[in-house]
Amino acid sequence: MADAQLVLRSTRVITPEGTRAASVAVADGRITAVLPHDAEVPRGARLEDVGDDVLLPGLVDTHVHVNDPGRTEWEGFYTATAAAAAGGITTLIDMPLNSLPPTTTVGNLRVKQEVARSKAHIDTGFWGGAIPGNVKDLRPLHEAGVFGFKCFLSPSGVEEFPELAAAELEAAVAEIAGFDGLLIVHAEDPAHLASAPQRGGGAYKHFLASRPRAAENDAIGLLIDLAKRYGSRVHVLHLSSSDALPMIADARREGVRITVETCPHFLTLTAEEVPDGATEFKCCPPIRERENQDALWQALADGTVDCVVSDHSPCTADLKTPDFGTAWGGISSLQLGLPVIWSAARERGQSLEDVVRWMSAGPARLAGLEHKGAIEAGRDADFAVLAPEETFTVDPAGLHHRNRVTAYAGRTLHGVVRSTWLRGERIAEHGRLTDKTGRLIERTSA
Numbered sequence: 262m263a264d265a266q267l268v269l270r271s272t273r274v275i276t277p278e279g280t281r282a283a284s285v286a287v288a289d290g291r292i293t294a295v296l297p298h299d300a301e302v303p304r305g306a307r308l309e310d311v312g313d314d315v316l317l318p319g320l321v322d323t324h325v326h327v328n329d330p331g332r333t334e335w336e337g338f339y340t341a342t343a344a345a346a347a348g349g350i351t352t353l354i355d356m357p358l359n360s361l362p363p364t365t366t367v368g369n370l371r372v373k374q375e376v377a378r379s380k381a382h383i384d385t386g387f388w389g390g391a392i393p394g395n396v397k398d399l400r401p402l403h404e405a406g407v408f409g410f411k412c413f414l415s416p417s418g419v420e421e422f423p424e425l426a427a428a429e430l431e432a433a434v435a436e437i438a439g440f441d442g443l444l445i446v447h448a449e450d451p452a453h454l455a456s457a458p459q460r461g462g463g464a465y466k467h468f469l470a471s472r473p474r475a476a477e478n479d480a481i482g483l484l485i486d487l488a489k490r491y492g493s494r495v496h497v498l499h500l501s502s503s504d505a506l507p508m509i510a511d512a513r514r515e516g517v518r519i520t521v522e523t524c525p526h527f528l529t530l531t532a533e534e535v536p537d538g539a540t541e542f543k544c545c546p547p548i549r550e551r552e553n554q555d556a557l558w559q560a561l562a563d564g565t566v567d568c569v570v571s572d573h574s575p576c577t578a579d580l581k582t583p584d585f586g587t588a589w590g591g592i593s594s595l596q597l598g599l600p601v602i603w604s605a606a607r608e609r610g611q612s613l614e615d616v617v618r619w620m621s622a623g624p625a626r627l628a629g630l631e632h633k634g635a636i637e638a639g640r641d642a643d644f645a646v647l648a649p650e651e652t653f654t655v656d657p658a659g660l661h662h663r664n665r666v667t668a669y670a671g672r673t674l675h676g677v678v679r680s681t682w683l684r685g686e687r688i689a690e691h692g693r694l695t696d697k698t699g700r701l702i703e704r705t706s707a
């Protein structure tokens with residue numbers, strides 16, 4: 262620790278081996294050692310003693326729609342990364358759609374990186390997109406540093422990012438398997454959606470019936486088959502249907518390379534409580550019944566689900582019309598994910614260590630971010646300082662999201678983020694942002 266420039270000290274530091282009192286030494290943006298709480302602070306190093314507040318690794322959110330450039334009235338790199346920093350997130354990976362251009366060619370990736378470069382408060386990387394006709398772009402995108410490829414099996418909601426038909430999906434899986442890349446999938450089967458009743462209107466039960474569990478289950482079954490046949494890595498985005506869990510668990514036991522994420526809204530909001538016309542609760546797949554939610558928590562506890570990420574997918578308030586059939590589907594939660602999940606986790610007897618596993622270590626592993634996701638020597642000095650026993654009430658005015666539409670307004674939550682640190686620099690304190698020190702990260706360099 263002789264070369265340390267900074268020492269962060271807490272009676273509760275969450276490390277891969279558990280929570281303990283410790284002093285974390287930092288030099289040149291990296292953790293150099295995790296030492297006893299009373300370790301001597303070297304001359305010239307600055308001590309930051311956070312007392313009994315918890316020091317946890319900065320969260321990694323691998324599912325964020327930043328929409329910049331092109332739909333920056335929905336969100337943008339400056340506002341999204343500010344919200345993330347205020348919420349304890351130090352790394353995000355941007356989804357390839359809803360921005361113009363979408364991240365479907367290397368040229369488009371460069372456009373997005375240029376826009377993000379000067380605006381990022383936190384480390385920012387990119388997923389590529391697999392759409393009809395761009396199979397030839399996948400390997401170049403992989404080599405240019407995207408973390409993997411997103412595709413849809415049913416319409417995405419924006420015309421510049423069409424879904425893959427079955428044969429196109431198989432061609433993408435085969436191509437990506439060739440360089441051992443990762444395919445991440447919005448798994449809803451279009452045939453089930455087409456045959457479900459599409460009644461529209463303000464009644465949530467009609468919307469729920471329009472996106473049945475069977476659509477997810479069958480799409481995931483197809484993915485498992487493809488992953489088996491090609492030996493490729495696939496990842497199920499935003500799992501809502503708990504009916505698919507046994508099939509996923511079986512596939513994993515057989516050695517199929519499939520991982521799964523779910524989202525704060527599926528874990529904390531239920532179909533039973535969505536008011537009619539309240540389209541701030543609309544997302545696809547949809548928020549389902551309470552009994553479904555209990556099964557998702559069980560799957561987190563037993564390890565079938567690997568991570569919890571936001572799927573932050575904002576839009577302007579006017580697109581959240583009171584009709585579930587036509588309103589934009591997406592829930593904003595970037596800044597609130599940690600307290601939302603921690604509040605529910607503690608009531609279900611889960612620990613803050615579990616939350617760190619789901620929201621930091623898990624997503625870091627998914628994206629291959631070897632320097633993120635844990636407090637241990639050699640990792641980036643990315644931290645969140647959390648007061649887990651303290652509560653606050655969600656006031657949309659306190660959110661840094663560009664649009665403050667939120668399904669969590671008025672909720673009282675446990676867990677106040679005191680500060681956030683990126684590579685040894687404090688980037689947020691009590692919700693206020695400091696300098697933009699985020700870097701663009703790529704698969705090869707991360």
Ligand SMILES: [Zn+2]
Pocket residue numbers: 324326356572574
């Ligand atoms: Zn999404």
